[in-house]
Amino acid sequence: MLVLGAGPVGQTAALLLARWGLPVVMLDRRPARDLTGSKAICQQRDVLDVWAAVGCEAIAAEGLTWTTSRTYYRDRELFSARFGDPGRSPLPPFVNLSQARTEEILDERIAATPLIDTRWGHEVVHLTQDEYGVAVKCADGTVVRGSHAIACTGARGGAVREALGLGFDGESYDDRFLICDIRAELPGWESERRFYFDPEWNPGRQVLMHPCPGSVFRIDWQVPPDFDLEAEEASGMLDRRIRHIVGDQPYELVWRSVYRFHSRLADRMSVGRVLLAGDCAHLVAPFGARGLNSGVPDAENAAWKIAFVRHGWAPEALLATYHDERRAAALENLWVTGATMRFLVPRTPAERRRRQAILERAAVDPEGVTAVDSGRFAEPFRYTASPLTTRDGEFTGRAAAPGVILPDVPVSVPGRPEVSRLRHLTRDGVLVLLAGGCDRAAVTSALADAVSAPVQVTDIGESGALSDALGTRPHEVWVIRPDAHIAAILTNPTSADLTRAVLRALGHPTS
Template identity: 65%
Template sequence: MTTPVLVLGAGPVGQTTALLLARWGLRVVVFDGRPERDVIGSKAICQQRDVLDVWDAVGVGAEVARRGVTWTTARTFHRDAELFSFRFADRGKSPFPPFVNISQCETERLLDERIAAESLVELRWGHLVTGIGQDDEGVTVTCVTADGDVEVRGSYAVACAGPRSDALRSALGLTFDGETFDDHFLICDIRTDLPGWETERRFYFDPEWNPGRQVLIHPCPDSTFRIDWQVPPDFDLAAEEASGGLDRRIRQVIGDRPYEIVWKSVYRFHSRVVDRMRVSRVLVAGDAAHLVSPFGARGLNSGVLDAENAAWKVAFVLRGWAAESLLDSYHDERHAAALENIEVTGATMRFLVPGTEEEARRRHDVLQRAATDPQARAQVDSGRLAEPFWYVDSPLTTPDERRPFPGRPARGDVPVPAPGVLVPDCPVTVPGRPDVVRLRQLAREGVTVLVGDAEVPVLPAFGDLPVAVHRIRDLDPTPILREALGARPDEIWVLRPDGHVAAVVTDPAQVAPAVARVLARSQKDPLPPTPRKLGVGPWRGPRAQVP
């Protein structure tokens, strides 16, 4: 398999995509138009637990968590009064905290180190993609370099070149509809000492030091805090600095403490999504595919989940384990996720920046009542924080009427496991393997079947497809795993290679159709059925990624 997969863009989404493809044994070439990595500003800082878990699959998740600042509580204030706070649920026993704040530059550096150690990934700086062509056999990318134009041939391409991908979107015939918000946001990274604020995210509505607007404060490593002020559309940062206004703004938050400005910038936020995330052999991911406001940290976190979804599906198609039509489900699933992020963050922006007098009156009323009324508190929107999308309506998911999806859970909570939902994580022990692993690590080795007390299913032979079957009690003789799943004794669970539940069935004969559905294959496999022993399959798992 010598023809590489092409990744357009070497930001964290492109880096993650490349490493995940290499994990499945595929050769990858990554292009970026910049001459080298830029390290200006902290950019996206807030990484969610399930994204750390994806990065752990390529050997950097634990290090990102170790170097970042863990925060466990989100507090929301109206003026000086705290309206509510919440912590984040974990149905299982994940080794990762709910959120870690770390500079995007540091995350990119750690991913670069893994890429440098990965022989299957080639990173080409100074390669600006100016053209892309496709045929039935592959993709051809044209790049401008210091030495002239070059063409590179690939099997598939994942386009994740960031928000300024207008030329690429145009070449692919994509629209990028949405809106741009009028209000601006001033962002400063401040190095100072704020005792008691190191493990909290704080959101202030209408504080006296930013009347009529909002302020968001996040802790970061090295005694640094990210402060976001909502400012008027005509805000002038240079004039603010010259007048001493910026110093006054900062001191209204931190008091008379000494401080250092590490980085500052002014942004306008966008809410946009492409009309298609698959264009034949090109999958579009990250900010190239969707832009959302940062209130909720759904930008980079969603882009990394795009990367995982794209990588396992491209790998399964190229290895012959899945039908080529599996790639259609990339659009189905990740476009739906992007639309949900647009809906969630759009509602937040309408609450933060009311567009009409009626919206402004409603917001004022909600904030006034929220001091004493729990129902009003539930309507206060300071940003619903990043969470995985639930593929309940995916063509790869087998519905289960006994486990209907109850809808979006409360802030900080997670849904009850069901088809389409990301499986909770727990430590498990695999018979015959000396190491104690985690359930999600096991799931990411292929298609995983978990059996309660039911009869072990007989599966058709899908070539060398990585399918493993395990009894739940063998993985964990305690009740922890069974209780985290909410598994009943007669159930059989089918997990996708990204850890999402594909099916929960009680009839062993329904397992093979559920697996075939995950692979976009016919349920009538032409190969004769052969039994698989528990925990044994022809595939021994993807390439290990250990730092």
């Protein structure tokens, strides 16, 4: 197996493939890891769950979860929101942790995984594929071969897309954004995320501030297209920008950078044996943290499907569903972030007037704050329209339904002390959960090789707590995919009904 690119999406893909028992060669154009800068900092609970599944629980443990979000317009606070209820999952709802530290933790796990061979200084310049596999050519003339490839080469993955004949249509925003990571003691701010619309010290534009571990704060300023960072530093303006926020407090400038936002999507996310993941496949504005939080689910979706095909548990047709599912997720992210960017960076007089009216109303009318858009936080995509999902209109309005990710709750499994969360049970194959009244023997006879032994909900929960958390009903059988998404919920299924649902979840044609 080949993984092209050793950023966090590529690292995740490599670890997941190795977890399925597949040897991996991971190639990266850089000479070595550059562990600097916050970059992607906010990781959602379900991404933390994926990393926990590959032995990287330290990301959730070290990350910081802020509890209060404050939004300001000019010189006044519009509203604040508190995130006090962590829910039933043992994992936090999200954490802030620098991408550099996240990559370091993933690297430590990769170094302890003999199935992964990481090769730095291997810039991919071309690739070809046939019915037997993929051949990747590097800039130094090296050719590396594998049965399949997951391309995680980032926004600069043009060589891969070009070799596959893929366009990367979309747009780039003119305005730039300045990032500064600073270390400072700001009591009370370490648990708050702050968003400023049109402050007097950055008129007409926005500022976002996030706390990170170790008394580090990440600050993003929207700046003009002609912004010059070197000139800003030389003139002392950068220090004045920071002082407008932190006041007279001493601070250390840890890292700074300037970037632009892009909204782009590859024509296809899979071509034969090559699957595109992360920024190589799609670019979105970061408000709402939908970049890495969509790249990691890309990697998971690709990894389990390749593994099932390689092990002979599923047909080659399963790989084609990667494009169906993850491109739909990318389109949703583009739509959500596009709406946010039209609010944050209005391009027409009508958009500017609309934003001004919304902000001015929100300043005097509490009901008006619902229209203020500073980014809708990332959440798992719902595969309700996927060809792998057995659809049923009966589940309209239920929190858990076919296509939705399985809620994660504490469980206790007799004889398996290492299993403490429901998601632990989903990572070794297709999981079948039986609600009360189901015949375990009848269900077992319908299952394929890739399916784990069926689990009775009442055997792993306490006093009905698990049934309540999931919302199971009597005589239901739940089919759960290896990425924890619900493939089917069947009531009193016949053996044939269950067989069809399992085969559909594995990409087999069904009547």
